[in-house]
Amino acid sequence: MRELPVVPVAPGVSVALFNMLGDTEVTEAAGRELARRLPAEIDVLVTPEVKAVSLAHVISRESGKPYIVIRKTQKPYMVDPIAREVVSITTGKPQLLVLDGFDVEKIRGRKVAIVDDVVSSGGTLNSLRQIIEEVGGEVAAVVAVFTEGQERPEVTALGHLPLFGPEAEAS
Numbered sequence: 208m209r210e211l212p213v214v215p216v217a218p219g220v221s222v223a224l225f226n227m228l229g230d231t232e233v234t235e236a237a238g239r240e241l242a243r244r245l246p247a248e249i250d251v252l253v254t255p256e257v258k259a260v261s262l263a264h265v266i267s268r269e270s271g272k273p274y275i276v277i278r279k280t281q282k283p284y285m286v287d288p289i290a291r292e293v294v295s296i297t298t299g300k301p302q303l304l305v306l307d308g309f310d311v312e313k314i315r316g317r318k319v320a321i322v323d324d325v326v327s328s329g330g331t332l333n334s335l336r337q338i339i340e341e342v343g344g345e346v347a348a349v350v351a352v353f354t355e356g357q358e359r360p361e362v363t364a365l366g367h368l369p370l371f372g373p374e375a376e377a378s
């Protein structure tokens with residue numbers, strides 16, 4: 208059991224903050240369950256840094272499928288990186304998603320599962336999808352611990368979180 212604190216992330220919007228980082232028990236339990244639900248046809252997992260990386264690690268270990276991390280900053284050692292801007296609900300600021308060109312061949316022509324902790328506005332998901340499709344991968348599944356706000360039937364999730372309105376901000 209975990210209590211999720213309700214925290215404001217934007218004017219008039221609060222979220223029940225789910226942070227798996229450092230929570231071995233939740234990461235392991237969620238990863239095992241999502242690995243069980245992963246379609247057999249999936250070749251490779253793709254996850255954005257940073258909160259979902261340990262989750263992708265567990266799903267990878269359980270399923271035997273490799274995972275690729277999409278970074279939030281471009282690194283000097285990256286070869287021909289592919290980048291997209293995204294506005295995240297939790298930061299409210301534009302941020303980058305960057306695929307190292309070194310990883311392109313692991314995605315091209317493959318069936319990809321996107322792994323994330325929470326799928327909320329769908330901004331990160333859309334940008335990840337664009338990057339994966341640009342390099343010739345097919346997004347065949349999206350797995351997350353939670354969906355949030357609107358219903359997302361295309362996402363395999365273990366639960367759903369509400370978004371909170373202005374009345375939650377004062378508490």
Ligand SMILES: Nc1ncnc2[nH]cnc12
Nearest residue numbers: 222223224225297325327
């Ligand atoms: N409730 C939430 N907890 C953690 N990260 C999030 N990103 C979007 N919604 C979130």
